[in-house]
Amino acid sequence: MISLLMATVPTVAALAWHASLPNAIALHTQLFATEAMLVGLIAILSLNTVHHLHCSAVLHLVTQHDLALLAKFDALTGLPNRLMLRERFQDSVSALQSDGVALHYVDLDGFKSVNDLHGHPAGDALLREVARRMEKTVRAGDTVARLGGDEFVVLQTDLGHPDEAQMLARRLIRDLSAPYLIDGKSVLVAASIGIAMAADFGLDLERLLSCADCALYRSKSRGKGQFNFATSADFGKLSSAAAA
Numbered sequence: 001m002i003s004l005l006m007a008t009v010p011t012v013a014a015l016a017w018h019a020s021l022p023n024a025i026a027l028h029t030q031l032f033a034t035e036a037m038l039v040g041l042i043a044i045l046s047l048n049t050v051h052h053l054h055c056s057a058v059l060h061l062v063t064q065h066d067l068a069l070l071a072k073f074d075a076l077t078g079l080p081n082r083l084m085l086r087e088r089f090q091d092s093v094s095a096l097q098s099d100g101v102a103l104h105y106v107d108l109d110g111f112k113s114v115n116d117l118h119g120h121p122a123g124d125a126l127l128r129e130v131a132r133r134m135e136k137t138v139r140a141g142d143t144v145a146r147l148g149g150d151e152f153v154v155l156q157t158d159l160g161h162p163d164e165a166q167m168l169a170r171r172l173i174r175d176l177s178a179p180y181l182i183d184g185k186s187v188l189v190a191a192s193i194g195i196a197m198a199a200d201f202g203l204d205l206e207r208l209l210s211c212a213d214c215a216l217y218r219s220k221s222r223g224k225g226q227f228n229f230a231t232s233a234d235f236g237k238l239s240s241a242a243a244a
């Protein structure tokens with residue numbers, strides 16, 4: 001844009017100057033004045049075009065950036081989705097110590113009944129409130145993600161002691177089991193949790209998710225509001241299934 005101004009302004013000024021000379025022929029005066037106006041008009045139109053192209057390019061970049069972010073977050077709750085969970089895990093894996101990482105696989109007990117009894121809008125409102133409670137329960141450095149449906153994951157890092165994973169699981173079960181007020185109605189659900197420790201299974205996100213899912217299955221089979229840790233037997237079952 002500046003280059004365009006530098007190129008056109010001297011031309012317009014020169015034409016205008018020639019038109020104003022006392023000894024300029026009348027026809028030349030009119031010609032120079034007309035040329036100056038035309039060059040100036042072209043410059044103005046060009047500036048508008050450049051400005052429009054610049055705005056379009058900026059809008060395109062912003063839109064692309066927004067779409068890239070949307071692809072990594074859950075549309076309903078605003079939580080990171082599986083893609084963002086994987087990205088955050090990979091970004092921090094080099095700085096993580098395996099004995100300081102726990103992955104909690106959280107599933108709501110009774111969520112289907114809420115959907116059936118109160119309808120899907122109420123179920124969506126409940127999921128949003130569950131997400132908010134989970135974010136308040138974990139520490140700022142931990143990640144809460146929604147995998148889909150009523151399944152959530154908490155990536156707990158920087159554990160000073162393995163017992164901290166158990167303590168967080170108890171807090172999550174307590175906080176998520178408190179009554180919810182949805183559309184003026186009191187709603188109750190519970191939470192079951194499966195926990196996989198990186199100290200036992202390594203810093204591999206998919207392996208941790210699979211092992212935590214096995215532990216979650218055991219938790220749900222024992223009733224509502226339970227948590228269990230993944231064991232070497234869970235890993236053995238997964239290895240056997242993969243080899244089959």
